Amino acid sequence: MPAPLLEMRQIVKTFGSLRANDHVDFEVQSGEIHALLGENGAGKTTLMNVLYGLYQPDGGEIYWKGEKITLHSPRDAIRHRIGMIHQHLMLVPNFTVLENILVGLPSPKEPFLPIQETLTRLEDFAAQYGLPIDPTLKVKQLPLGLQQRVEILKALFRGADLLILDEPTAVLSPLEVEEFFAVLKNLVGKGVSIIFISHKLDEVLRISDRITVLRQGKRIGTIETRQATQPILAEMMVGRAVALDHSFPKGGAAQPILELKGVSLTRPKVGRVLKEITLTLHSGEILGIAGIDGNGQEELADVVCGLIPYSAGQMFIEGRSILNPTPRKMKAAGLGYVPADRQRVGLVKNFSIAHNLVLKSFDAPPFNAYGFLREKVVRLNAQQIIAEFDIRAADLLQPVGELSGGNQQKVILGRELKLAQRLLVAVHPTRGLDVGATESVRQFLHAQKQKGIGILLISADLDELLAMSDRIAVLFRGEILGVVPGEAASLPAISRMMLGERLEATA
Amino acid sequence: MENVPSSGSPPSPALRRARWFGYLQIILMPFGAVLAALIVGAILIALTGVDPLFAYQKMWEGIAKSNYQVGLVLVKATPLLIIGLGLGFVFNSGVFNIGAEGQLYMGALLGTAIAIQNWGLPAWLHIPLSLLGGFVGGGLWGLLPGYLKARHNINEVITTILLNYIAIYIVSYFTHGPLRDNPLAEAALPQTPEVQASAQLPLIWPPTRLHAGFLLGLGLALTLYLVTYRMAFGYKARAVGSSLAAAHYAGMNTTLIMVIVMVVSGGLAGVAGTVEILGVQHRLRDMFSPGLGYSAIAIALMGNNHPFGILLAAMLFGALQVGANNMQALAGVPVTIVDVIQAMVIFFVAVSAMIRWRAPLLSLFRRAEEASG
Numbered sequence: 001m002p003a004p005l006l007e008m009r010q011i012v013k014t015f016g017s018l019r020a021n022d023h024v025d026f027e028v029q030s031g032e033i034h035a036l037l038g039e040n041g042a043g044k045t046t047l048m049n050v051l052y053g054l055y056q057p058d059g060g061e062i063y064w065k066g067e068k069i070t071l072h073s074p075r076d077a078i079r080h081r082i083g084m085i086h087q088h089l090m091l092v093p094n095f096t097v098l099e100n101i102l103v104g105l106p107s108p109k110e111p112f113l114p115i116q117e118t119l120t121r122l123e124d125f126a127a128q129y130g131l132p133i134d135p136t137l138k139v140k141q142l143p144l145g146l147q148q149r150v151e152i153l154k155a156l157f158r159g160a161d162l163l164i165l166d167e168p169t170a171v172l173s174p175l176e177v178e179e180f181f182a183v184l185k186n187l188v189g190k191g192v193s194i195i196f197i198s199h200k201l202d203e204v205l206r207i208s209d210r211i212t213v214l215r216q217g218k219r220i221g222t223i224e225t226r227q228a229t230q231p232i233l234a235e236m237m238v239g240r241a242v243a244l245d246h247s248f249p250k251g252g253a254a255q256p257i258l259e260l261k262g263v264s265l266t267r268p269k270v271g272r273v274l275k276e277i278t279l280t281l282h283s284g285e286i287l288g289i290a291g292i293d294g295n296g297q298e299e300l301a302d303v304v305c306g307l308i309p310y311s312a313g314q315m316f317i318e319g320r321s322i323l324n325p326t327p328r329k330m331k332a333a334g335l336g337y338v339p340a341d342r343q344r345v346g347l348v349k350n351f352s353i354a355h356n357l358v359l360k361s362f363d364a365p366p367f368n369a370y371g372f373l374r375e376k377v378v379r380l381n382a383q384q385i386i387a388e389f390d391i392r393a394a395d396l397l398q399p400v401g402e403l404s405g406g407n408q409q410k411v412i413l414g415r416e417l418k419l420a421q422r423l424l425v426a427v428h429p430t431r432g433l434d435v436g437a438t439e440s441v442r443q444f445l446h447a448q449k450q451k452g453i454g455i456l457l458i459s460a461d462l463d464e465l466l467a468m469s470d471r472i473a474v475l476f477r478g479e480i481l482g483v484v485p486g487e488a489a490s491l492p493a494i495s496r497m498m499l500g501e502r503l504e505a506t507a
Numbered sequence: 508m509e510n511v512p513s514s515g516s517p518p519s520p521a522l523r524r525a526r527w528f529g530y531l532q533i534i535l536m537p538f539g540a541v542l543a544a545l546i547v548g549a550i551l552i553a554l555t556g557v558d559p560l561f562a563y564q565k566m567w568e569g570i571a572k573s574n575y576q577v578g579l580v581l582v583k584a585t586p587l588l589i590i591g592l593g594l595g596f597v598f599n600s601g602v603f604n605i606g607a608e609g610q611l612y613m614g615a616l617l618g619t620a621i622a623i624q625n626w627g628l629p630a631w632l633h634i635p636l637s638l639l640g641g642f643v644g645g646g647l648w649g650l651l652p653g654y655l656k657a658r659h660n661i662n663e664v665i666t667t668i669l670l671n672y673i674a675i676y677i678v679s680y681f682t683h684g685p686l687r688d689n690p691l692a693e694a695a696l697p698q699t700p701e702v703q704a705s706a707q708l709p710l711i712w713p714p715t716r717l718h719a720g721f722l723l724g725l726g727l728a729l730t731l732y733l734v735t736y737r738m739a740f741g742y743k744a745r746a747v748g749s750s751l752a753a754a755h756y757a758g759m760n761t762t763l764i765m766v767i768v769m770v771v772s773g774g775l776a777g778v779a780g781t782v783e784i785l786g787v788q789h790r791l792r793d794m795f796s797p798g799l800g801y802s803a804i805a806i807a808l809m810g811n812n813h814p815f816g817i818l819l820a821a822m823l824f825g826a827l828q829v830g831a832n833n834m835q836a837l838a839g840v841p842v843t844i845v846d847v848i849q850a851m852v853i854f855f856v857a858v859s860a861m862i863r864w865r866a867p868l869l870s871l872f873r874r875a876e877e878a879s880g
Contacts, residue, residue, distance in 0.1 A: 307755065307756060347753060348746050362742055372739070373737060
């Protein structure tokens with residue numbers, strides 16, 4: 001095997017008590033796509049931030065093209081022709097594509113910008129790498145897939161022999177992922193090496209040449225992709241055998257619980273966020289809402305749960321019209337709500353677990369007597385829920401902000417599932433959770449469904465929706481474009497609707 | 508959090524130790540701040556040519572030499588305590604009321620206006636009525652910015668500061684005009700007539716100047732502790748302060764809560780102003796407050812917004828003031844230096860309140876635990 005393009009040896013990086021990288025070895029061969037796989041918090045991004053000069057390692061060495069290098073800042077990394085595309089794109093939304101590419105580019109004719117030269121080179125690049133784009137459009141007008149393309153072009157313009165891509169597919173729709181993979185293959189063909197960070201097994205298996213797995217800051221191993229399978233990788237990631245593709249039994253829906261009729265929401269300065277939504281959720285049914293982030297999903301949840309008053313339309317619960325819903329009214333109607341932003345909305349971070357578990361019921365018996373909080377009952381309640389939901393915490397008085405994401409989500413579920421006597425609205429309930437926590441959250445939701453609770457499941461994770469939902473509705477720019485059965489066969493239709501194609505025959 | 512023990516077991520020793528150190532730190536940091544201010548103050552005192560040790564000895568004597576001095580400390584602490592309690596309450600809800608000074612003036616105005624009336628009321632009626640007037644005056648002055656903040660999201664820091672000026676000049680107008688004592692006299696000062704004997708707060712520890720207002724302060728501290736940490740309302744108020752979005756999501760009436768805490772905090776500042784008139788000054792004078800409403804912000808901060816912490820902080824500030832006066836009188840330290848030391852205490856308290864030590868401590872203990880297996 002030839003000398004590697006990049007070799008990281010025994011990298012150590014510690015944050016406080018957390019060892020994010022524990023003597024990690026990592027190497028990339030010239031011209032390969034090397035996937036870096038691991039659960040959230042396994043240390044993938046930390047390792048790459050070390051490579052990009054954003055973090056200084058506490059130990060270890062980096063060899064680049066056979067020479068030992070030290071990276072003090074991203075500037076050094078760029079100088080060595082290492083480029084990184086972050087999970088959250090770092091573009092100026094109000095600039096055009098051209099202006100964004102010019103940002104940080106040295107100009108041969110200071111103080112003027114090399115506009116004409118850049119335009120010419122952009123055409124070359126587009127042809128060479130198969131990355132066509134209109135340089136005059138503002139970035140904020142572009143879909144996320146094209147914005148990502150701008151980031152890649154930016155990195156290529158600065159010169160990149162190695163591209164680090166941090167969870168690049170997280171923001172893309174299934175069709176955009178296909179296009180993106182084609183671009184990656186093309187780049188590798190032109191001599192660019194790629195590090196592909198992901199926690200999605202199927203993508204890693206499809207696109208990469210080799211896979212390195214990290215777990216809890218340690219390197220577990222590196223294998224050739226053609227020798228890897230999903231179960232092998234999952235076991236390396238989690239440390240034990242995991243049941244994959246666990247699909248839940250479908251069906252069992254009964255009478256309608258929640259009905260929306262022509263519900264619209266108009267917000268000042270933004271315009272119409274929801275357009276005449278008409279939906280029916282039945283008891284014992286999981287109705288999935290698919291869509292690319294920012295197409296009105298979170299607003300739909302807020303409207304149903306009474307946090308935002310809707311502008312037009314009607315809402316019914318078990319056939320009874322709900323006028324001017326408020327969070328209290330909806331709670332009284334038997335609704336539980338797992339919000340998208342668990343840290344800011346779902347929890348009061350510096351309150352204890354016990355107090356967070358009564359966030360919606362503290363002011364009524366049995367938790368309240370004559371205006372006083374009955375601390376003993378509050379703690380008893382917490383003890384029960386902590387045991388039932390297997391919340392891992394130091395004790396029930398621990399501030400909820402100190403818990404891991406999965407345990408925070410369990411605190412919310414523990415509270416909301418008790419309130420969800422008729423229906424539950426869950427938004428991105430497993431986002432950012434590791435495999436184990438994700439699985440238990442899905443089990444909890446499914447158990448609710450079997451009890452006859454209707455669940456509105458809003459998720460950006462199509463696999464999750466397909467595994468869990470009886471039916472899936474697709475939101476695009478605030479509009480329901482169609483409703484299809486929650487089966488894998490629906491995937492092509494869902495993908496097309498997510499990009500705005502209207503489905504004629506709805507299920 | 509993988510290695511965290513499961514729910515049922517007691518907290519790990521590291522966590523318990525870190526929590527314990529956290530509490531210790533909350534208690535110790537204010538003392539550190541005072542110490543730091545005194546050290547810097549010693550340098551300034553030395554620069555003026557006075558021996559700092561001699562000056563500080565006079566300061567200490569001023570605080571604790573006699574019962575009389577101790578009583579004086581508590582008298583000085585009383586208005587700071589009552590305002591500080593209200594501010595701690597409002598800060599807990601995430602509303603930053605800078606308007607205690609103005610609320611104090613408006614409360615004192617209305618309270619005094621009632622206290623000077625010769626209605627022939629008995630003391631048990633006249634005093635509470637005057638204090639109620641103080642609460643209403645201050646409360647109204649808090650209601651306005653509270654409403655604007657809750658309803659229209661207008662920054663309360665700006666509105667309360669502006670209202671301070673308005674309040675001070677309104678009182679100025681009344682003490683120069685409608686409520687002026689003996690307006691026809693040649694050398695009449697801008698002040699109201701003396702409050703009726705029936706409205707003066709009784710002295711509770713003769714011969715010291717300590718008056719019943721201090722007991723009122725203690726009672727308020729206990730009440731606010733119960734409301735904040737034991738009652739459903741305090742739970743709501745703290746939820747609003749910690750995360751407005753979460754409080755809204757939980758179905759709390761966040762706007763109403765914000766208005767209520769502003770009214771309570773303004774009302775207490777008004778009560779403090781009235782207590783100061785009924786217990787000490789007995790007349791409302793133009794510009795009567797030496798910035799009590801601003802000092803109380805530092806006291807609430809120093810007391811970590813906790814009623815009992817505020818009690819301690821108010822007494823500390825009272826002691827500093829009385830001691831500093833003595834130091835000025837007997838050691839010849841210029842009054843400006845005394846002001847600088849007080850301002851430095853506030854500065855160091857504010858800085859230390861911003862520094863969080865708990866997390867690093869926790870990691871330190873965890874590592875020590877790992878090392879010892």
